[in-house]
Amino acid sequence: MLGVDPQVASHKLSIYKKARYISQKKCKLGEERCLAANAEADKLLSAGFIEEAHYTTWLSNVVLVKKANDKWHMYVDYTDLNKACPKDAYPLPNIDRLVGGAAGNKVLSFLDTYIGYNQIPMAASDMNKTAFIIDDANYFYSPLPTPILPKS
Numbered sequence: 001m002l003g004v005d006p007q008v009a010s011h012k013l014s015i016y017k018k019a020r021y022i023s024q025k026k027c028k029l030g031e032e033r034c035l036a037a038n039a040e041a042d043k044l045l046s047a048g049f050i051e052e053a054h055y056t057t058w059l060s061n062v063v064l065v066k067k068a069n070d071k072w073h074m075y076v077d078y079t080d081l082n083k084a085c086p087k088d089a090y091p092l093p094n095i096d097r098l099v100g101g102a103a104g105n106k107v108l109s110f111l112d113t114y115i116g117y118n119q120i121p122m123a124a125s126d127m128n129k130t131a132f133i134i135d136d137a138n139y140f141y142s143p144l145p146t147p148i149l150p151k152s
Helices: 031-047 081-084 095-100
Strands: 050-052 058-064 072-076 138-141
Touching: 031 050, 031 072, 031 138, 050 072, 058 081
Parallel strands: none
Antiparallel strands: 050 138, 058 072
16 A cells, blocks of 8 residues: 555554553444445455454444435444543644744645545554454554544
8 A cells, every 4th residue: 555654654542551451342233234334344455444453452343324325434433442542632733833843844745634544554553453343354444544524
């Protein structure tokens, strides 16, 4: 898979040291949702975005939401994993400071994170923490998983 070299940038999860591993109990999806989840996993697997997981510590369920065009969209319920991570009180610095801080550098990259989220690899030590379960198997994300964007 093409993308950012892990030595340049990789996504690392900050998890509290005292956090317990949580493996969610598998939820029943129903036949239609199960088929949609398996089809989505097959697409992600063939694209190289996920790999089969063995001996997971963190394990999350998938949530399927029907879109306006009657197709299913698959999300992963990372609620427990999110609770185990510290919150950033000031997540987005002022854009002027970002641009000013780039002055004098030889290279400036504008990675489109809406389209290019999957170009940033997960740190090898954190890949298994993104594990999710469907009927066929357990999988984990190799690159950064799809962000859930707020509705505008």
